Amino acid sequence: MIYPVIWWVGASLKSNEELSLPGLFPSKPLWSNFSDGWHAIPGRSFTDFYLNTFQLELGVLFTTIISCSLVAYGFARLDFPLRGIWFSVLMMTLMLPHQVTIIPQYALFHKFDWINTYLPFIVPHALAGGTGGTFFVFLLVQFIRGIPRELDESAKMDGCSWFGIYWRIVLPLMKPALVTVLIYCFLWNWDDFFGHLLYINSVDKYTVGLALRMFNDSQSAQAWGQLLAMGLVSVVPSALIFFMAQKHFVEGMATTGIKG
Numbered sequence: 001m002i003y004p005v006i007w008w009v010g011a012s013l014k015s016n017e018e019l020s021l022p023g024l025f026p027s028k029p030l031w032s033n034f035s036d037g038w039h040a041i042p043g044r045s046f047t048d049f050y051l052n053t054f055q056l057e058l059g060v061l062f063t064t065i066i067s068c069s070l071v072a073y074g075f076a077r078l079d080f081p082l083r084g085i086w087f088s089v090l091m092m093t094l095m096l097p098h099q100v101t102i103i104p105q106y107a108l109f110h111k112f113d114w115i116n117t118y119l120p121f122i123v124p125h126a127l128a129g130g131t132g133g134t135f136f137v138f139l140l141v142q143f144i145r146g147i148p149r150e151l152d153e154s155a156k157m158d159g160c161s162w163f164g165i166y167w168r169i170v171l172p173l174m175k176p177a178l179v180t181v182l183i184y185c186f187l188w189n190w191d192d193f194f195g196h197l198l199y200i201n202s203v204d205k206y207t208v209g210l211a212l213r214m215f216n217d218s219q220s221a222q223a224w225g226q227l228l229a230m231g232l233v234s235v236v237p238s239a240l241i242f243f244m245a246q247k248h249f250v251e252g253m254a255t256t257g258i259k260g
Contacts, residue, residue, distance in 0.1 A: 012229040019224055030225055034233070037226030041215055044203065046230060049211040056118050056207060057186060063126035064136065064185050065178055071128040072140030073166045077152065087141075093134050106198065116201040121189065131188045131195070136181045143177040144170060183245055190238050208234045 006024055013029040038046045074080070075087050109120045124130035128137055147170060155165045193209040200206060206214065212234060215227055 008228060008232060012225060012232045014225050016222075016224055033223070033225040033229040036223070037215070037230040038233075040223070040226055040230075041211065044211075046208065046211060046233070048204070049206055049208045052205055053190070053207040056121060057189060059118060059122040060125050060130070060189050061182055061185055063122055064128075064130070064133070064181065067126050067128040068133060068136040068181060069140055069171060069174060069178065070166065072137045072144055073170055075137070076141045076144035077149075077165075077170070078162060090134055090137065094138075102198075109199065115199055116205065117199075118205070120199045121192075121195065125185075131192060132184055136185070139181065140174065140177055143174060147173055179245055183242060186241055187238050 010023075010025040011019060012033055013031065014026040014033075015030055018026045075083065075090075105120070109115060112119075114120050114123075121130065125133060128134075151169050152165050155169055160168065191209070193213075196207045196210050197213075200210060203214070212227070212231060215230060
């Protein structure tokens, strides 16, 4: 399993000539692949593309946490007409293939004049939709059902509204599940190459994934070592976040969906 990663690291330090030779690592590491690759695209550097990607990620993460936690709290704690039916409809959307919704979504966003902006990613997440929205709501509903209702009753006796219960009691207790949602949401949106390719057209708004594709097309004589070096750098943020938050990730998974 780890062999391709080791080969990737070695290949990112090789010249084009050495890539065809046997051996994992070059005889003389070409560290300039990283610096040259960082500035390989004319007029741009990967600093710009990383800033674009993190700007998009922050918008998506913030809206996802607020919307999904509110929707999950409503389904788990509030009584309203047809709650069970609406929750079933929400769960049914998990079985809807993404390919079915691509064309209608694109037509809708084009009508709203949202193409070449980050709104097609942020607005659906603000409505508990987007990539993984339904799964996040289900995950949080299962977690909230494990929080004792006696806490809600005590808060009501103190005059707390339903939003106050959500904000002051339920939301702080949801930290492990919210960290799990953040990790999933970050990883899935970081790797959403097709969505970025579909809705983002301007180079000044390109994310890291689109920059790698443009990097591949920007040179007649392809510098494969530089491309592999930038590809290696592109996975570092998601890998770091996963390993740094692994404790919360495992804790969140252990206290959500496993419960009945």
